[in-house]
Amino acid sequence: MLTVSIAILLAGAVVAALTARQPRIAALVSMAALVIGCLAGFGAIMASTGTQGGAWEPAGTWSLPSARLSISLDALSAFFLLTVLCVCLLAGVYGETYIRRSDRLSQSKSVRPLFLLLTASLAAVVCAQNAILFLFAWELMALASFFLVIIEDENAEVRRAGFLYFACTHTATLALFVLFAILGQAAETLDFGGIRAVMPPGERQSAVLLLLGMIGFGMKAGIMPFHIWLQEAHPAAPSHVSALMSGVVIKVGIYGFLRLIWLLRSVPDFWAIVLILAGVVSGVGGVLFALAQHDLKRLLAYHSVENIGIIAL
Missing domain, CATH: 1.20.120 (Four Helix Bundle (Hemerythrin (Met), subunit A))
Structure with a gap:
């Protein structure tokens, strides 16, 4: 089904x-x-x-020659x-x-x-x-949402917001490519079950994975300071697309974090400290920025940042 x-x-x-x-x-x-x-x-x-x-x-x-999706x-x-x-x-x-x-x-x-x-x-x-299928679907999601954001591209502000979103989402994708390359090399497989079987990683490798996860998944989620695309893309997108981005697309970043933690089986304590700090900054910062907004979509975008901060906590 x-x-x-x-x-x-x-x-x-x-x-x-x-x-x-x-x-x-x-x-x-x-x-x-x-x-x-x-x-x-x-x-x-x-x-x-x-x-x-x-x-x-x-x-x-x-089945592919080098992978099983x-x-x-x-x-x-x-x-x-x-x-x-x-x-x-x-x-x-x-x-x-x-x-x-x-x-x-x-x-x-x-x-x-x-x-x-x-x-x-x-x-x-x-x-x-599987990491290959995950990244393929992730990129498909990024491209589909990008073209929906710029659907009304006769407006210069819409084009600017769209290309900012394009740059940010592909920076995130690049970080995830590196992240899964590290995991795949350590596990000698890109299947999630196989990666989980050989984890957890060492502390140094875990710090690198956290940084890559914060860039890759944190940028998609809109966690501060990786939120710069959110308040621009939301007003540019049609209303039903904006709702989808607030309700689902940024939550996929949270899913990515949870899946990464599941893959690693256990993570060092400093992961919790970093995520709590990011959550506090996003929660408080989202509220403060929202107070200064008069555009409804931009207001909701900052409240999305706030909500992501609360989830991170």
């Missing part, structure tokens, strides 16, 4: 793109794919709750997948009305396919059990 869910969302994105010149058909296809794909995902989550002791079996596996659900993945699907479904339903009322978006041929692509990539990120 998990593979079916992601496949339906991806297929819906392709068909919505092919029928983009007929807005009514594209809207019907995208909404049907979103609803059916999310329902299939809910079914996969319900099925996973019956596994004993949190055990899980791969829901989909693909798989997606599956454990307790952590199931929780975040439920969040992803619920928020994406609600944002998609609202977004369809929003698109119809916007002269610019109603003429766009890419807004619906990109939304489905973003939903599918978010689901794949939280279900990936």
Whole structure:
């Protein structure tokens, strides 16, 4: 069911793109794919709750010459997948009305396919059990969200916000490439189960992994001081995309931190100190910056920073 869910969302994105010149058909296809794909995902989550002791079996596996790619659900993945699907479904339903009322978006041929692509990539990120698949889905998520942010690119401020987001999200991706390269070299595998089996790392290596994790996952989450894209991208994006970024995209950064801690099995105490300090700075700083805002989307962006700080604590 998990593979079916992601496949339906991806297929819906392709068909919505092919029928983009007929807005009514594209809207019907995208909404049907979103609803059916999310329902299939809910079914996969319900099925996973019956596994004993949190055990899980791969829901989909693909073999490559040098890697074995798989997606599956454990307790952590199931929780975040439920969040992803619920928020994406609600944002998609609202977004369809929003698109119809916007002269610019109603003429766009890419807004619906990109939304489905973003939903599918978010689901794949939280279900990936291999670093290659995780990074591929992460990059797909970054590109889909970038093109959604700049969908109204006739505005210079939107273009500026979009390219700032592009630079930040790819800095994060580069950090994650290095992080998983270090883990893969130590474990001699890129499968998450294999990496976890040979952990924990030494203290020096753990410090490097924390730095890379703070850049890679912290920037996506919007933790201060890596939040610089958030207050720019939120006002630039369409309302339903902005809601998706606040509700899900930045939370994927938190998922990444939790998954990294799961992979390492145990982490030094200084990890807790760093995360607590980052949480305090983000929580307090987010509130202070929010008090000075008059733009609603920018205000919500800073409150998102505040909420991420509270989660980090």
